[in-house]
Amino acid sequence: MVNFTLMITAELENLTNLQPQGGCDDPDFSYLFKLKCGRCGEISQKETCVLLNDTVPLPVGKGTTHLIQKCKFCGRDGTVTMIEGKGKPLTQEISESxxxxxxxxxxxxGYEPVDFVFGDGWKVESLEGTKFENVDLSSGEYADYDEKGECPVMISALRATFEVTK
Known part of the structure; x- marks a missing residue:
């Protein structure tokens, strides 16, 4: 068993608190990434979608997981289970540091997550408190105008990595 934390950063201009629409534990947010097989090292060709709302029973024993997938090359089964309560929004302070x-x-x-894909379903707020919802980051950036703060807002230089967590 290995735990991986999805870590994100971006350049936030006049923005803070970037996170999934319903918060970091949003049950309907789609996490998209590729999987690398722990046995043969093959990386899946397509992104895998994992949601907190979608669970399947484990093939052996009791309990559930969020994904069971078989490697197309070596046939090994692997699982991915999401653990709630560990996420935090990306703030301007974290971004600037x-x-x-x-x-x-x-x-x-049996798998290692790689290559997270930013899609839609994000929220962020301006430094003046204006909320921007259903933000689509699939193009790698986002720009708008904060009427209340009378300033442009922008998300750019999106980056994600998976860190091994004990």
Missing amino acids: GKYAPLMLFDCR
């Missing part, structure tokens, strides 16, 4: 914010913790057995 060049650090990453933890978004979600994944318990991976």
Whole structure:
């Protein structure tokens, strides 16, 4: 069992608190990433979608997981289970310091997550308190105008990484 924390960062201009629409533990947010097989090292060709709302029973024993997938090359089964309560929004302070914010913790057995894909369903707020919802980050950036604060807002230089967590 290895835990991986999805860590994100970006350049936030006049913005703070970047996170999934319903918060870091949003049950309907789609986490998209590729999986690397722990046995043969093959990386899946397509992104895998994992949601807190979608669970499946474990094939052996009791309990559930969020994903069971078989490697197309070596046939090994692996699971990905999401662990709630470990994520935090990306704030302007974290962004300016060049650090990453933890978004979600994944318990991976037989796989390693790689290549997170930013899609839609994000929210962020301006430094003046204006909320921007259903933000689509699939193009790698976002720009708008904060009427209340009378300033442009922008998200750019999106980056994500998975860190091994004990």
